[in-house]
Amino acid sequence: MSLKLHQASVTLQGAPLLRDVSFEVQPGKLVGLLGPNGAGKTTAVRALLGLQPLTAGQAYLDAKPAYSLTAKQRALIVSYLPQARKLAWPISVREAVALGRFAYGGPMGRLGPADAAAVEDALSRCSLKGFEDRAVTSLSGGELARVHLARALAAQAPALIADEPTAALDPGHSYDVLAALQAQARAGQAVLVVLHDLALAARFCDEIILLNQGKRVIQAPPQEALTPPILAEVFGVKGSWYRDQLILVGRL
Amino acid sequence: MKVQNHTPTLILTLVVLSVLALAASCLIGVTPLPLNRLLAAFVGAGDAQAELIVWEIRLPRAVAAFVVGMALAGSGAALQGLLRNPLAEPGVLGVSAMSSLFAVITIYWGFVQVSPWVLPLAAIAGALLATGLLALVAPRVQSVVTLVLVGVGISSLAGAFMSLLLNLAPNPFTLSDMMNWMMGSVANRSLEDLLLATPFLVAGAIAIGLAAPGLRALTLGEEAASAIGLDVGRSRNWVVLGTGLLTGAAVSVAGAVGFVGIIAPHLVRPLVGHDPARTLLPAALLGGLVLVVADLIARLVPTGQELKLGVVAALIGAPIFIWIAVRRRTLEADQ
Numbered sequence: 001m002s003l004k005l006h007q008a009s010v011t012l013q014g015a016p017l018l019r020d021v022s023f024e025v026q027p028g029k030l031v032g033l034l035g036p037n038g039a040g041k042t043t044a045v046r047a048l049l050g051l052q053p054l055t056a057g058q059a060y061l062d063a064k065p066a067y068s069l070t071a072k073q074r075a076l077i078v079s080y081l082p083q084a085r086k087l088a089w090p091i092s093v094r095e096a097v098a099l100g101r102f103a104y105g106g107p108m109g110r111l112g113p114a115d116a117a118a119v120e121d122a123l124s125r126c127s128l129k130g131f132e133d134r135a136v137t138s139l140s141g142g143e144l145a146r147v148h149l150a151r152a153l154a155a156q157a158p159a160l161i162a163d164e165p166t167a168a169l170d171p172g173h174s175y176d177v178l179a180a181l182q183a184q185a186r187a188g189q190a191v192l193v194v195l196h197d198l199a200l201a202a203r204f205c206d207e208i209i210l211l212n213q214g215k216r217v218i219q220a221p222p223q224e225a226l227t228p229p230i231l232a233e234v235f236g237v238k239g240s241w242y243r244d245q246l247i248l249v250g251r252l
Numbered sequence: 253m254k255v256q257n258h259t260p261t262l263i264l265t266l267v268v269l270s271v272l273a274l275a276a277s278c279l280i281g282v283t284p285l286p287l288n289r290l291l292a293a294f295v296g297a298g299d300a301q302a303e304l305i306v307w308e309i310r311l312p313r314a315v316a317a318f319v320v321g322m323a324l325a326g327s328g329a330a331l332q333g334l335l336r337n338p339l340a341e342p343g344v345l346g347v348s349a350m351s352s353l354f355a356v357i358t359i360y361w362g363f364v365q366v367s368p369w370v371l372p373l374a375a376i377a378g379a380l381l382a383t384g385l386l387a388l389v390a391p392r393v394q395s396v397v398t399l400v401l402v403g404v405g406i407s408s409l410a411g412a413f414m415s416l417l418l419n420l421a422p423n424p425f426t427l428s429d430m431m432n433w434m435m436g437s438v439a440n441r442s443l444e445d446l447l448l449a450t451p452f453l454v455a456g457a458i459a460i461g462l463a464a465p466g467l468r469a470l471t472l473g474e475e476a477a478s479a480i481g482l483d484v485g486r487s488r489n490w491v492v493l494g495t496g497l498l499t500g501a502a503v504s505v506a507g508a509v510g511f512v513g514i515i516a517p518h519l520v521r522p523l524v525g526h527d528p529a530r531t532l533l534p535a536a537l538l539g540g541l542v543l544v545v546a547d548l549i550a551r552l553v554p555t556g557q558e559l560k561l562g563v564v565a566a567l568i569g570a571p572i573f574i575w576i577a578v579r580r581r582t583l584e585a586d587q
Binding site for chain 1: 257
């Protein structure tokens with residue numbers, strides 16, 4: 001079970017968004033997808049999922065070509081958390097999390113006892129006990145991020161992809177989210193997470209995939225991927241490692 | 253803020269109230285008849301005059317109002333779920349207007365003489381054209397306000413063609429026939445008219461039913477709905493087909509009746525925990541109930557000419573529409 005992008009290129013209206021990008025996410029690993037704004041992180045994730053047609057190359061989810069999967073088959077392999085959008089209706093927290101089990105539902109969307117158990121488990125792992133009947137629109141940003149994460153966990157798919165799950169979260173809540181993702185990886189899930197915070201990625205991720213201008217720069221453990229020369233070249237920032245912590249000093 | 257869910261109780265209450273309203277509608281009318289004669293006619297043991305009034309005039313009319321209300325409110329609830337906007341509704345989005353334009357065209361050129369199926373089919377074709385157009389535009393425009401404006405545009409265009417046809421109407425009979433479809437009315441409907449619309453209503457209801465779980469998933473937005481395993485395109489097609497069939501069939505029975513598709517889902521939503529799938533059935537029942545009551549008002553208000561159902565519905569509905577729109581704006585400003 002792995003997620004694999006092989007020599008993938010995406011060109012949209014003449015603009016190359018992704019150029020010959022290859023990477024692989026193995027089970028048991030928490031992999032951070034990093035890069036400056038416009039580097040093609042979200043495009044790479046959508047290409048990997050088969051949501052963004054490739055102009056060249058292949059995307060494989062569990063060794064199956066991503067484009068050949070139906071939405072339901074894909075959801076059973078990968079639980080994908082897109083960048084958070086507001087929910088349209090003030091439904092309850094429990095129902096929002098239960099939507100993570102949508103792909104397991106029958107034709108009329110009925111869920112069984114196994115689904116209910118998965119929802120309860122996800123609720124408690126994201127510290128949402130006591131919030132079950134609250135309307136999702138009445139939650140704070142941090143609480144809502146936990147609801148989205150719980151929905152992704154409830155799916156219990158072998159892989160998980162999260163696109164900027166820590167956007168708009170304070171440091172404390174960001175740590176909580178990354179710790180939850182790390183626990184998923186330790187439990188055997190293949191986890192890919194798009195991040196903006198380099199120090200956070202360096203602290204939690206097992207591997208870093210670095211994108212710049214649509215190209216893959218490197219895929220390696222954090223200490224090898226985020227070296228001072230690479231940080232300078234890709235992000236234009238000065239940074240250094242102190243023991244196993246990345247410290248960013250400032251703009252170059 | 254706790255989320256409430258009283259769906260079973262709500263459905264039961266609405267069914268009981270609807271049956272009561274339908275019964276009242278059969279018993280009350282301009283021709284005063286004693287209750288015992290009417291009740292006898294109800295069970296088939298009455299005199300000829302009472303049976304005629306109950307079975308040929310009042311019951312078809314009441315049932316017509318009920319199914320039209322159900323179809324429009326169900327369509328409204330489904331469109332709101334699909335477009336994630338409480339202001340979406342067949343009337344507001346121009347679906348009813350396009351549908352009644354097509355119906356009026358068949359009257360204007362006398363196509364209705366060819367077969368009784370011509371008018372319902374034309375009305376459905378018009379509705380499907382409008383819903384299809386909206387579904388085509390919807391993914392391109394991110395803003396829901398833009399989409400409502402597109403609907404207003406469709407509505408105005410249909411209205412302009414309608415005025416053109418009225419302007420050029422060859423004789424007063426055609427004119428009054430056409431006016432009926434523009435204003436919306438269930439007066440003088442027969443059971444045959446209803447039977448003609450039934451297959452389309454049933455097919456539309458099935459299509460919406462198939463789309464229901466997808467509407468729940470779409471609460472998360474299209475990308476996330478697809479991520480949890482929903483075929484968004486297929487859901488959209490079911491809703492387009494279902495609302496086209498339901499609105500077209502409703503227009504073929506009663507003409508354009510506005511706003512019921514907005515009021516009923518709006519009132520129901522807080523009682524079913526705001527779930528777009530659970531909103532469908534109670535909204536449809538409430539829509540039916542509202543139109544039966546509105547039709548009763550239209551019949552009983554002592555005016556020289558009988559009020560049209562569509563006029564009564566708009567007089568009640570339009571202010572509520574404005575209220576919802578204003579309140580929604582303040583809600584968004586809060587966030």
